[in-house]
Structures are given as structure tokens and as C-alpha cells.
Amino acid sequence: MAYTNSPMVAYTKLSPNHSGQRTHSIDRITPHCVVGQCSAEGLGDWFARSSTQASSNYGIDKDGRVGLYVEEKNRSWCSSSNANDQRAITIECASDTSEPYAFRDVVYQTLIKLCVDICKRNGKKKLLWMADKDRTLNYSPAADEMILTVHRWFANKSCPGNWMFARMGDLASKVTAQLGGNASAPTPAPTVSVPETDGEKYIWDTLMGFIKNPYGVAGLMGNLCAESGLKANNLQNNGNNALGMTDEQFTAAMDAGTYANFVHDGYGYGLAQWTFHTRKAALLAYAQNKGTSIGDLQTQLGFLCQELEGYATVLAALKSATSIRAASDIVLTQFERPADQGEAVQEQRAAFGQIYYNRYVNGSESPAEKLTSGYYRVRKSWADSKSQVGAYRILSNAKKAADANPGFSVFDPGGKAIYPAAAASTPVAPEPAKDTPFLVRVQISNLNIRTGPGTNYPRTGFTGVGTFTILEVRSGQGSTAGWGRLKSGAGWISLDFATRI
Numbered sequence: 001m002a003y004t005n006s007p008m009v010a011y012t013k014l015s016p017n018h019s020g021q022r023t024h025s026i027d028r029i030t031p032h033c034v035v036g037q038c039s040a041e042g043l044g045d046w047f048a049r050s051s052t053q054a055s056s057n058y059g060i061d062k063d064g065r066v067g068l069y070v071e072e073k074n075r076s077w078c079s080s081s082n083a084n085d086q087r088a089i090t091i092e093c094a095s096d097t098s099e100p101y102a103f104r105d106v107v108y109q110t111l112i113k114l115c116v117d118i119c120k121r122n123g124k125k126k127l128l129w130m131a132d133k134d135r136t137l138n139y140s141p142a143a144d145e146m147i148l149t150v151h152r153w154f155a156n157k158s159c160p161g162n163w164m165f166a167r168m169g170d171l172a173s174k175v176t177a178q179l180g181g182n183a184s185a186p187t188p189a190p191t192v193s194v195p196e197t198d199g200e201k202y203i204w205d206t207l208m209g210f211i212k213n214p215y216g217v218a219g220l221m222g223n224l225c226a227e228s229g230l231k232a233n234n235l236q237n238n239g240n241n242a243l244g245m246t247d248e249q250f251t252a253a254m255d256a257g258t259y260a261n262f263v264h265d266g267y268g269y270g271l272a273q274w275t276f277h278t279r280k281a282a283l284l285a286y287a288q289n290k291g292t293s294i295g296d297l298q299t300q301l302g303f304l305c306q307e308l309e310g311y312a313t314v315l316a317a318l319k320s321a322t323s324i325r326a327a328s329d330i331v332l333t334q335f336e337r338p339a340d341q342g343e344a345v346q347e348q349r350a351a352f353g354q355i356y357y358n359r360y361v362n363g364s365e366s367p368a369e370k371l372t373s374g375y376y377r378v379r380k381s382w383a384d385s386k387s388q389v390g391a392y393r394i395l396s397n398a399k400k401a402a403d404a405n406p407g408f409s410v411f412d413p414g415g416k417a418i419y420p421a422a423a424a425s426t427p428v429a430p431e432p433a434k435d436t437p438f439l440v441r442v443q444i445s446n447l448n449i450r451t452g453p454g455t456n457y458p459r460t461g462f463t464g465v466g467t468f469t470i471l472e473v474r475s476g477q478g479s480t481a482g483w484g485r486l487k488s489g490a491g492w493i494s495l496d497f498a499t500r501i
């Protein structure tokens, strides 16, 4: 599709700050807050200086006028992420200068119209807000889908500000309604990858101790992965949108006793995304009785096992299952019971289960020669799903297809490149340069302190709300912004939850 620019543009001043033509077709929109009630001309002057080293495709000024600074065909320098900006239209919106960085109504109304226009010209019928970063970034949008992303997922900043962040779902549904599409959030495609998460092995070991059958545990975990991404503090996305809270903020509010509507709010929560009011009331009572956070993994696993005792048919089937698919299907249809229990969902959940089975039963994660669920896919890259030349149950057949197509690799159902060997190794990213020491503010009460830079290091406690000095920054598992070493010597914290001051 040829790239075009919006007819809504009232002022054009092209910025030198861009990377030339984008390398990925447009399937994302990223709204930003300017942190200032600027004019289209003022923003254009700022982006026109090469020393600014930043730009956006469009700006919406304080009066709702649209400025064009980087043509849609080009990749702007806006969201602290090359991968995002190669495929996103970035829009800077005039805002207040402090949290929640509110937009004037005329700006927000223009943003809705501009998103409708961008979607139409780029062949999209739906604008989707999935709220969850991992789910969004792992999602392969259909040809007619546009996805919303936010700058805060890629850098240690609030952008687009809490005002706009709370309205992302509203923006998506209003734009989709004007496009005549269906506003419901998508079911993740079977190609969602499953990165190894904090606590995953602990979940496997705990459930193995209870169920004592790896097929049963894999089938159950595949379902938990589909429900929550194995995140014990996961609040259903429409709950995040409606309440304007992240999973961490919601769990902190629950633990502080400041959110009273948990049992009856209808939002799924936790590993199994418990939704029905009697099950949520029982989970809450269980956590209160234990004296732990409601988002505590160990507590939820204890509750899950207790609940399964009451689902005698399901538990017996998990203990005696002879395939992942059989175990997964019974959890889907008799325990989780989501609205969509169709073949695609069954296939997907069993494929997730196969990944855990390979990881913890086949030990070294050496790929199985024959898959019973999911497929080995042969593509140029995992993200480039359109390049796929085939999907195979038998590994040797997938390898033959890769050999016949130079530059192609075999990917396991989790999206990991496993053949040829060179494609399977990931280069190590250099450590980001940061000026240290610096001060950060932490505004959540339960930010974990760990013994090292990553979620793969044990927790030693919480920071509490306050200001802390960071002596050193290193990249590590589970944090986009990196890990900061506390001056106190207590350990390391994720800078995703800290604001530099």
C-alpha cells in the first residue's frame, strides 16, 4: 500500500530528525504527551532543530490543529524504540506540564478523528488497545487491525501521561466504532510467544507436587498462560482500562484495602483470571486468611489446588491424562470456561502447554521431533508471519523446508528460533550508558528489591514509596528500563516502576 499523509494537516514543517523510509508497514499508533500547551508552529520549530534529536509524524496543538513533521512513509524518532517507530504513526499531543498531563478536549477529539483517518488510509478496520505490554508486543495483528502502543512501555517515563493512558480503551473503541468495526479485544493468535517468566518453574514444581502427571500440569499451565500470562497480579485488561490502574497499582490498592468492589466488579484477576463472584470471594478470603498479598503467587497456587479439589472430574482427568491436549481441553471446558472454547482456542492452549512440557520434561528444551500440539513454523523471522513457508508437526520436515529457503529459520510454538544453529543464538545487547548516580522516585508500595539485576534473582523485600539513589544501571530479565542498584546496599529494583528526578 502506498504511503500517504493526512488531509487534516493544517501546518507542515518537515523535521530532519527521522530515519528515512520505514522498514515495516504501518500497524501501530502511538499517542504521546508533549508536556506543554504548544502550538503546531512551536512544535515544528523544536523538531526542525537537528540538535533536538527527536520528532513525531504528527502533532496536535492546544487548539486541535494538526502539524505534519515526519511524513507517514518515514520512521520518526519518538517512542524510544526502533521496533515500535518503524511500524507506528507517532502523534505528539499538546498537554499540561505535570501529571496526569491532561489534554484539552479539542485535542482529544482531534486525536480520535486523526486516528480514524490514519486507519482508513492504511486499510485498517479496527483500532485495538490490549493494555498489557507483553501481550501487545507479541501480538501479530491481522491485516485490518491497527494496535495502540504507549511510550511508557519503552522508556522510564509516564508518556502519554496518566490522563491519556486511562483513555486508551476509550480511544480504541471510539475509533473502531467510526470505522464500522467490532470493538472487542482480539483473542491472542496461536502465534503468541511464551517467554520464560518469573515464577514459571515454581508454578510447574508446585503443580507437579499436587497433580503428579506432567501432561496434566502442562495442560493446566497452558490454560493459565492463556488467561494471565502466568502473572499472579494480572487484572483483566478491561479492568485496567475502566479503573485506570496497572496490575501493580490495582494489587497495591487491594492490599491497602482502598478498592472495595473486588468480588462483584466482574473483572478477571490472577493466575486463572478468577471472575465469578463466589470464586473471587473465596480467593480474597484465602489470601486474607494467609495474611499475604492477593497477588502473591504462592497464595494463588494454594488456592488453585484447593479449588481443584472441588472440581473432582477435572482433577481426576489431570492426574490420569495421557496427552497435553486432553488435559488442556478439560481445563478449558470445565474449569476456565471462557466464552470462546472453539477449535482455535483449544489448539492454542494445548500449544502453550507443549512449550512448558518441552521446557520442564524434556529438560534441556531440546525440541521434540514430533509435536502433538502446535507447529514448527518456517519463517524469515518470528515477527514476519507473512513470510511463513510452512508449519510442521515433524521437526525434520521443518528443517528441510528451512534448508530449501536460504535465510529462513525453524521456530518452535513459542517463537524461539531453533534451526539453523546460528539463528538460534541471540546477540547480547550492550549495556545502556546511564549517568550515575541519580535519584528516582518510587510511587508504589510493593516494588520488589532483588539480590541482582533481573527477575531471575530472589526477592529480598519491598522499597515502599519514597526517593532512592541509584548507583548503577544494568539490563536484565523482566525490566524494559533496566535495573538500578540501590545506594543502601539493599539490592536492585526495576526502573520500570521508578521515575528519574
Ligand SMILES: [Zn+2]
Binding pocket: 032, 033, 078, 079, 151, 159, 160
Ligand atoms: Zn512520548
